[in-house]
Amino acid sequence: MAPRKSAATPNVSKDELLHFYREMLLIRRFEEKAGQLYGMGLIGGFCHLYIGQEAVVVGLEAAAEEGDKRITSYRDHGHMLACGMDPRGVMAELTGREGGYSRGKGGSMHMFSKEKHFYGGHGIVGAQVPIGAGLAFADKYLGNDRVTFTYFGDGAANQGQVYETYNMAELWDLPVIFVIENNQYAMGTSTLRSTKSPSYWERGAAYGIPGEEVDGMDVLAVRDAGRKAVGHCRAGNGPYILEVKTYRYRGHSMSDPAKYRSREEVQKMREERDAIEHVRQMLLTGNHASEDELKAIDKDIKGVVNDSAEFAKASPEPSVDELYTDILAED
């Protein structure tokens, strides 16, 4: 990956930097805790961690306004925390308890919050892409000047429905930002083995959709690109594509033998490109925060995460009556 664009001229306030640091750290610590609870058998099924990709959602949320919508895949914990959903409710959904966002019925891959305009949490690779455009369709139809952030992976970017959606989104000028979280792997398949046009954002050109590549390990670069995309959409110019280059440090899900990439490759990313460490260094070198202040933030975040885990363990299982509720809406 190329060196950070924002490194030379950081255009960011101290408060914003501290906010980014907190938000990204919250996601990382939350995910580490989730991994731990999975190992203990408190979380079951599939559990896809967001560790390494934190700057993507945190940067883009900085470009969002109240009422903007977001939708993503099963790798969704980070998106939920970044848009302000309660860590307790997310963790309790992971443990399948009544206190979870879906009252234990959805699990790691399927959570939603109408209040925070978070539309899931989808398990079928690529399926959220047309749905995201549909959310944008509704906003345009209703005359709301809101935009929808539609997140999907590099693997999902090959699904046919993505391109059907591109065509209609541009045809109808839908206010949707297609965010391709290119973490370079779809399960065990590197992008080099799944396509001969690995510059995903450029595919938009075939449909007339503008876009760009973004350094996803640099939260400021992501924020800036996000602002540009939001501006484009909100002005009524139709969709925009952001291909955000990022990296997942952990396995695809918990059961990933990780034989498709080397330890060194992962280690190098962690050591040289970590997004949290980047902000930490900016805070320290810019004299915005001392080691002690950052330690205090770390401790605080640890407290929030531990509290969510305690809540998720203590929350009861859903009542057995819940088995037959929510299948059809009542009039």
Add this chain to the structure above:
Amino acid sequence: MVDILMPALSPTMEEGTLARWMVKEGDSVAAGDILAEIETDKATMEFEAVDEGVIGKILVPEGSEGVAVNSPIATLLVEGEEAHSQQPAPAKTPPSSEDMPADTRQHPAPTVAAPVEPALPEGTTMKKTTVREALRDAMAEEMRRSAKVFLMGEEVAEYQGAYKISQGLLEEFGARRVIDTPITEHGFAGIGVGAAFGGLNPIVEFMTFNFAMQAIDQIINSAAKTLYMSGGQMGCPIVFRGPNGAAARVGAQHSHDYAAWYSQIPGLKVAMPYSADDAKGLLKSAIRDPNPVIFLENEILYGRSFDVPDIEDHTVPFGKARIWREGSDVTIVSFGIGMTYALEAAEILAADGIDAEVIDLRTLRPMDTGAIIESVKKTNRCVTVEEGFPQGSVGNYISSVLMQQAFDHLDAPVINCTGKDVPMPYAANLEKLALVTTKEVVQAARDVTYRT
């Protein structure tokens, strides 16, 4: 000091092998450091530290097999606040399938000594084989037999299969015949259909059948109907295979049982094996079949071992049910994973003096309804068992066949034991309720024999 516990590394893992320690006593570790390599039935995985500290004692030496999930494998000395962190007590003995949470749900092990079928040549030896190995062997044997057979799907080649069914095939047959696809089900299913029209014999693996919903138009509109639409000119010899139905705790979008859906379609053949010998024999037959075959496997069964005849060419014909247990009081009909409940129920019923006959359909289309009718003529009662939804289930069809063709032989209404009429919930307690249970099968058998 905290215990480091044997981690669960997959949705269905109950125990594993501690293959190698990457640290020794006294080593300092940071979060993210690799502690050990752990082998599950699917893969060898690295186990990372979540806390920092110093390795105290290694409790389980490397090379230990059958280490239960959640049992302590080492201790970690941590400084400060984390030292008192609470860890759950490891489970001592696994509870019975009835009161176990769904994520550790142990499907009953096969209990029947010798099924009535099949008739094998004198002196045939048997080899303990998992369903996983049996499926791999079937593909390998057929790929050796015909150069027109090839395998494609997501992660089938370099990754060796998401569920390790294609382990070793890339090495033996090369990238021309074992092909990784992008995540584009509708596209590669269609390419498979075209390749079959073009004279090849594709095996298309879906990572799970849930994702075949993306491709179902090509499966049904193109693969199943073309022979008919072309007046018999253009057949489609293709196998669509992969795990079907619920695994454990994977939620509503990853737990669908499609048995009833595909078994409805003229122009398709549908197999849903239970045991490893049938999995092998039916898959070999499926690959040789000139028609499109839907081959429904099950993730929980992959790791189960059965006797497989050690012969050169073990095939099992479509449309022939297998009687796993003879009995005279009630006929229990099932297929696939449903057989685990049927066989366990039969054991429980036997202890109560109810003698159940257990039939494994093995293929749903064609379906050996003759075998069911013959059995019902003897028992006069029938219970069906499947994990799919109740409305429009395979059991519904069997009930109607019995009503129309064996009405005079029935002494009680047929009962269909099925999954519940709800999307699969994630919560452990709800998932357990959503699935069919052995208890329900036992109760149904008591109801139809009026011995409640």
